Amino acid sequence: MTVQANMAGAQPMARRFGAVLPLLKGLVAIAAVLLAVELLVIAFGIRPYVLPRPSAVIEAVLRTPGAYRDAMIRTGLETLMGFGAGALFGIWIGVAFSRLRFLRETIFPIFIVSQTIPVIAFGALVVMWFGNTILAKAVIVFYLTFFPVTVNCLLGMRAVDQKQVQLLRSFGASDREIMRKLRFPTALPHIFVALRIASALGLAGAVVGEWFGDTTGLGVLLLQGMYAENMVAIWASILCSAVLGIAFFGAIGLAEKRIVFWGGESS
Amino acid sequence: MNMPMTYPSTMEPAMTPADEPILDLRKLSKTFGEVQALDGVDLTVQPGEFVTVVGPSGCGKSTLFNIVSGLEEPDNGSVLRFEGQSVHAKHLLGRVSFMPQRDLLLAWRNVIDNAILPLEIEGANKAEARAEAQRMLPEFGLAGFADKYPHELSGGMRQRVALMRTFMFKRDLLLLDEPFGALDALTRTMMQRWLLEVWQKHKRTVLFITHDVDEAIFLGDKVLVMTARPGAIKLARTVDLPRPRSADLVTSPEFISLKRELLDAIEEESMKTFGPASH
Amino acid sequence: MNMPMTYPSTMEPAMTPADEPILDLRKLSKTFGEVQALDGVDLTVQPGEFVTVVGPSGCGKSTLFNIVSGLEEPDNGSVLRFEGQSVHAKHLLGRVSFMPQRDLLLAWRNVIDNAILPLEIEGANKAEARAEAQRMLPEFGLAGFADKYPHELSGGMRQRVALMRTFMFKRDLLLLDEPFGALDALTRTMMQRWLLEVWQKHKRTVLFITHDVDEAIFLGDKVLVMTARPGAIKLARTVDLPRPRSADLVTSPEFISLKRELLDAIEEESMKTFGPASH
Amino acid sequence: QDLEEVSLRLKWLPQAQFVGFYMAKAKGYYEDEGLDLTINPGGPNLLTENLVATGADTFGLSGGTDSVFAAIEKGLPITCIGIAHQETPFVFVSKADGPVQEIADFKDASITTWFTGANYVLFGMLAANDLDRSSMNIQPQQVSVTPFVDGQVDVVTATRYNEYYSLMTRVGEENLKRFVPEDYGVSFPRDTLIVGNEFAAEHPELVQGFMRATVKGWLDTFADKEAAIDLIMQEAPTLERPHQEFMLDEIEKIMLAGAAAEQGLFTIDMDAVESAHQILVDYDVLGGPIDLAAAFDSQYVDAIPSAERLPE
Amino acid sequence: MTYDPMSPSQHALARGVFGGLALFAIWELAARLFDLPSYILPAVSEIIARFWTARAVLGEAAAYTLGEALAGYLLGGAIGVALALAVTLVPQLRKVIVPAATAVNSVPVVAFSPLILLWFGMGVSSKIVMVAVAVSFTMFVSALAGFDRVDERSVNLMRSFGASRAAILWKLRLPTALPLILSGMRLSTVRSLIVAIVTEMLGAYGGLGWVIYQAVIVIDFVQVWAAIFVASIASLGFFAVVSFLERRLVFWR
Ligand SMILES: Nc1ncnc2c1ncn2[C@@H]1O[C@H](COP(=O)(O)OP(=O)(O)OP(=O)(O)O)[C@@H](O)[C@H]1O
Ligand SMILES: Nc1ncnc2c1ncn2[C@@H]1O[C@H](COP(=O)(O)OP(=O)(O)OP(=O)(O)O)[C@@H](O)[C@H]1O
Ligand SMILES: Cc1ncc(C[n+]2csc(CCO)c2C)c(N)n1
Numbered sequence A: 001m002t003v004q005a006n007m008a009g010a011q012p013m014a015r016r017f018g019a020v021l022p023l024l025k026g027l028v029a030i031a032a033v034l035l036a037v038e039l040l041v042i043a044f045g046i047r048p049y050v051l052p053r054p055s056a057v058i059e060a061v062l063r064t065p066g067a068y069r070d071a072m073i074r075t076g077l078e079t080l081m082g083f084g085a086g087a088l089f090g091i092w093i094g095v096a097f098s099r100l101r102f103l104r105e106t107i108f109p110i111f112i113v114s115q116t117i118p119v120i121a122f123g124a125l126v127v128m129w130f131g132n133t134i135l136a137k138a139v140i141v142f143y144l145t146f147f148p149v150t151v152n153c154l155l156g157m158r159a160v161d162q163k164q165v166q167l168l169r170s171f172g173a174s175d176r177e178i179m180r181k182l183r184f185p186t187a188l189p190h191i192f193v194a195l196r197i198a199s200a201l202g203l204a205g206a207v208v209g210e211w212f213g214d215t216t217g218l219g220v221l222l223l224q225g226m227y228a229e230n231m232v233a234i235w236a237s238i239l240c241s242a243v244l245g246i247a248f249f250g251a252i253g254l255a256e257k258r259i260v261f262w263g264g265e266s267s
Numbered sequence B, C: 001m002n003m004p005m006t007y008p009s010t011m012e013p014a015m016t017p018a019d020e021p022i023l024d025l026r027k028l029s030k031t032f033g034e035v036q037a038l039d040g041v042d043l044t045v046q047p048g049e050f051v052t053v054v055g056p057s058g059c060g061k062s063t064l065f066n067i068v069s070g071l072e073e074p075d076n077g078s079v080l081r082f083e084g085q086s087v088h089a090k091h092l093l094g095r096v097s098f099m100p101q102r103d104l105l106l107a108w109r110n111v112i113d114n115a116i117l118p119l120e121i122e123g124a125n126k127a128e129a130r131a132e133a134q135r136m137l138p139e140f141g142l143a144g145f146a147d148k149y150p151h152e153l154s155g156g157m158r159q160r161v162a163l164m165r166t167f168m169f170k171r172d173l174l175l176l177d178e179p180f181g182a183l184d185a186l187t188r189t190m191m192q193r194w195l196l197e198v199w200q201k202h203k204r205t206v207l208f209i210t211h212d213v214d215e216a217i218f219l220g221d222k223v224l225v226m227t228a229r230p231g232a233i234k235l236a237r238t239v240d241l242p243r244p245r246s247a248d249l250v251t252s253p254e255f256i257s258l259k260r261e262l263l264d265a266i267e268e269e270s271m272k273t274f275g276p277a278s279h
Numbered sequence D: 001q002d003l004e005e006v007s008l009r010l011k012w013l014p015q016a017q018f019v020g021f022y023m024a025k026a027k028g029y030y031e032d033e034g035l036d037l038t039i040n041p042g043g044p045n046l047l048t049e050n051l052v053a054t055g056a057d058t059f060g061l062s063g064g065t066d067s068v069f070a071a072i073e074k075g076l077p078i079t080c081i082g083i084a085h086q087e088t089p090f091v092f093v094s095k096a097d098g099p100v101q102e103i104a105d106f107k108d109a110s111i112t113t114w115f116t117g118a119n120y121v122l123f124g125m126l127a128a129n130d131l132d133r134s135s136m137n138i139q140p141q142q143v144s145v146t147p148f149v150d151g152q153v154d155v156v157t158a159t160r161y162n163e164y165y166s167l168m169t170r171v172g173e174e175n176l177k178r179f180v181p182e183d184y185g186v187s188f189p190r191d192t193l194i195v196g197n198e199f200a201a202e203h204p205e206l207v208q209g210f211m212r213a214t215v216k217g218w219l220d221t222f223a224d225k226e227a228a229i230d231l232i233m234q235e236a237p238t239l240e241r242p243h244q245e246f247m248l249d250e251i252e253k254i255m256l257a258g259a260a261a262e263q264g265l266f267t268i269d270m271d272a273v274e275s276a277h278q279i280l281v282d283y284d285v286l287g288g289p290i291d292l293a294a295a296f297d298s299q300y301v302d303a304i305p306s307a308e309r310l311p312e
Numbered sequence E: 001m002t003y004d005p006m007s008p009s010q011h012a013l014a015r016g017v018f019g020g021l022a023l024f025a026i027w028e029l030a031a032r033l034f035d036l037p038s039y040i041l042p043a044v045s046e047i048i049a050r051f052w053t054a055r056a057v058l059g060e061a062a063a064y065t066l067g068e069a070l071a072g073y074l075l076g077g078a079i080g081v082a083l084a085l086a087v088t089l090v091p092q093l094r095k096v097i098v099p100a101a102t103a104v105n106s107v108p109v110v111a112f113s114p115l116i117l118l119w120f121g122m123g124v125s126s127k128i129v130m131v132a133v134a135v136s137f138t139m140f141v142s143a144l145a146g147f148d149r150v151d152e153r154s155v156n157l158m159r160s161f162g163a164s165r166a167a168i169l170w171k172l173r174l175p176t177a178l179p180l181i182l183s184g185m186r187l188s189t190v191r192s193l194i195v196a197i198v199t200e201m202l203g204a205y206g207g208l209g210w211v212i213y214q215a216v217i218v219i220d221f222v223q224v225w226a227a228i229f230v231a232s233i234a235s236l237g238f239f240a241v242v243s244f245l246e247r248r249l250v251f252w253r
């Protein structure tokens, strides 16, 4: 019993520490990798065109830190807006679809087909409809993120143990209550899996969205580097994308740990 | 020590308002498409009684419970009377305490919140429900575990939480569908003894499904043996063993002779299911 | 009918080449990091003997089996003798037939191909192995199920396939770890009787883990009770009941008195695990 | 003062090639003309003509005469109101010590070019020099000039202000040989200013104002290139300044070449337009001749005296 | 009586077809009613008519793109499974490879496109590499989840039969992971085509992306939409084929 009490006390601390430690480890690991690449490039005399020295890339970022910071903020914001809306809509439509079979069976196939269309192919349409606003990018991110969320939300709701539904019904629960107290929580782990997938997709959407004529953002920097054949600039943009991507992924992971604390295995 | 002795079947008439059984099933049948699960079950349960049901796998025990808890409607022609009134099964939703074969705890709710789930659905005040559950914890051997989540509990503990949830849903009739089926034999013995203690204190009517003849005799005032599918009541035996019952009861001669009789009846039915192909 | 009567322990000396036990464990211990799972197990098994082991949950039964099947090395200082020779555990890999707690059938193999898995690994001719398995099917109650896949079988059938797989791996010593643990009480009874038949025909040595005292007595020539963790042998009792054993044995006085004795020993140990907190 | 909200869609991302527009905006010239102008960059797979035609943008700096022809042929309601690049901004480049020394050597060479307009320039050059391109090895060119640098390609296409700079820095100008289209009888004016027909019909005065402000912006740019480069570096800080400086020098030359040398910036040289048009008709890129008089409207540039369109 | 809204109704297919047709009808109506020019939104009938007139070009482009996508898909699948296998067989590698793969995956694949185009040129190889990069992570994650599902007790059982590591890999680990590997393969189909098309649009010698790119330049938006439709159909076809294979191979589900 005392052991358990100790454990209970130690847990929050371990949790807090547990969040920082991997971060620290990760940073050390990244530094090590960069150093290794640096040495490799120098040792083998790899042409900057094939692979520039990491130090040169970092130097490029530090030369115009404002530009990279603004780009990251802009791309990050686009992703965040579209992702937030996509996640909410994805869940909402997933819940609706799980209840309204007619709607699901009529509209879901269209959603599926829509996801086979590469966004870049109708960039012009997006610009025509939404202009060169941050909204346009958010819409693209939204388009890419809501679908996996809906799919997994449905999947998660289907994963509900029919016996648990019956139990709740035997307590006199309404469909609404069953949705709130059982189906949705059961679907949460699946939804988080989708969110993780969607975060990478959404970021890609934001970057591609910026290729449709935009002034700031990582996609813009990437294009600029690409057409000027500026390898250092390309790598700098990739580095920033990586930082942003990892941050998103990590944030979702943290949220998942907090929200789906039970680990997703239901009984 | 002598009060409990007189507790079971002998006390029934005194406890019932007017000799009225709490549950009365007649010619209860249930067909799923091609499969006839139940065929003319006749069964009465008196208030305060502990009735155990044994029967071969797939004979329709869970189906019977699903009907009594309101989850399924029986076939036409079946008679289902509850607390003296003829009712449709669906009217029983929310009126009996049902504990399914597995614990079915919600992984995202801690012990307390799992236990108060039925009260929450009833619309009870959450804080009050929690306080009440807190008070009940020690009795269910869960003192100090209020804030634990199901994945932090052993199988026996989870089962106790599920039982507590069932008890918190204060209905006169408790349906327990193999609550100890998933536990190992030793943990199971512990849980049986404990269940009897709790039951004796709470004085509820219990209908209890099990596969285990020892368990059926050890717990019940009355043991029902079901036939192979389609299920019906093959045999009903009153258990005239004194309460409180202790572990060494299982080696007493009365116990053994009752066990013998029930085993024979079950074996006969089991053979029908197993058939000769499976030895 | 009288030949089998004389079959069990009384026959042992005659069957053993030179009084040599097939398995001989002395001071066997096993520690996992902080946890001491086994502490000085002493155990001998004679050829042809059916030894059953009962003990509270987590007392180290599976660990014991893992060592004897060669999957884990015991701590230093443990003595492990197999067929008269002192061996390292790992040398036992492939030398005993091991059946784990669950059936662990491979979902993508049908009944026959699951059964011949160990022969395939031994490098046997597949066609021959299949033919042999075909011949064995009826005996295992699986006639006509050769081409079925595990998901098409009932729990009892799956368990029989797993047992058949174990028997096809022809080793002198069979280790069965709660083979019927997942089955319901009635199916279980059927399987026990059937196992005895198969065993008596194949004349193998069996070490059998169970939680169920009835099962341990019903099957065994000798019943071992293990202590709570760290596990050791608390009690060893020879079962002097005639073979073949029939179902009504469980209500015989000898059976009951042995059960009483074993139950008391187990309860004592169980209490240590359960502790007072959990009732 | 009520400003009309309008936008200009560029053909590409901010760089010195477009700095005159940024300059005009920074100096407030557009506001002076009653315009609240937003400059929208372009991108791959964006077509300026398309965005202007749909009204998504008011003005555009589009690909060039070739893309204007295509747009008119497809019925897009746009008009070209000025031409920025008076001569072909592309050159074809070979190695000074390589196998391609004169245009006749193109025959057996491996050539890459952009199939976004530059290909017609090349085809015209080859035809004008009696070379049969159907037997030649001409491949689409990728973003990178590295295949040329590495010797996998003999002739590469380069904009004079962009890829040529890369080639100079990587190979050295002395090691390069340029084939300038004008030297081979072909000229493709590019970087065309366009406007939507509806807008022009409703607000001719605003179109005129846009033109005036734009010209002023460019003249200021050429007058103080240092300030112009500062401006563009502010707009796109990750660009390389030396490259942008080089680009602006080249752009100045291209914008003030040909007819513009006399008549000033954004002159529409109909002779050059017609010759480019003829090449596209000859190659069946266009289904037939288009109405050039309707597609190219000089009134707005012509309304600004040449003297005001030329640097001092 | 126990109506489960999650299960498909018997009208599922009809409803799906109805939904598609309804969308097309609205689209067609909108395009005709508002007399939308093709550079805003061409009518469906126009697009479908183009299928026929441009069937040679579109068919060839689709084959080109499918070829790239398939090659990259197989390459990426092999890399993903091989990595997962390495991580499973050499547990020490897990701590290195999993975070590294996650980090690489956090970078949008398109961000690598300039590099890949620069390194591998405009030909099919750059498309194949891009698709492989995009597919390999999904496959790695799926395959790893599959290998992780392998029950240690089953491994022990095989060991007790005297099985070698290779036998355990072949007879146990791979088949256990197969369902998840295949579901990863199924999920990767659509993505492989999209990535191939996106990369083609940044520079290529052929393929649907290239057709789209060219069509935009000559302002032929009917062609753009026709190519998009073809891409959609190709994606769905690819998906259907892999789903079919999956059902065939993982019959025990
Ligand atoms: N919803 C249903 N649809 C079709 N058949 C059903 C349904 N529910 C139960 N059955 C069938 O009815 C029969 C009785 O099932 P039931 O679950 O009541 O048996 P049981 O006695 O509880 O078995 P067990 O001891 O294995 O729990 C079985 O053959 C089962 O397959
Ligand atoms: N690989 C291992 N690492 C650490 N601890 C282990 C390991 N294997 C077993 N243990 C511990 O050793 C003890 C004995 O476990 P074992 O599985 O042998 O018990 P058991 O008697 O088979 O239990 P059960 O009846 O539940 O099957 C347990 O406390 C268990 O947690
Ligand atoms: C300002 C600017 N305009 C055009 C090109 C050349 N170019 C030729 S093809 C193509 C698209 C990708 O294939 C581009 C951009 C350039 N480099 N920079």
Ligand SMILES: [Mg+2]
Pocket (backbone or CB within 6 Å): B061, B062, B063, B101
């Ligand atoms: Mg049941």
Ligand SMILES: [Mg+2]
Pocket (backbone or CB within 6 Å): C061, C062, C063, C101
């Ligand atoms: Mg065990």
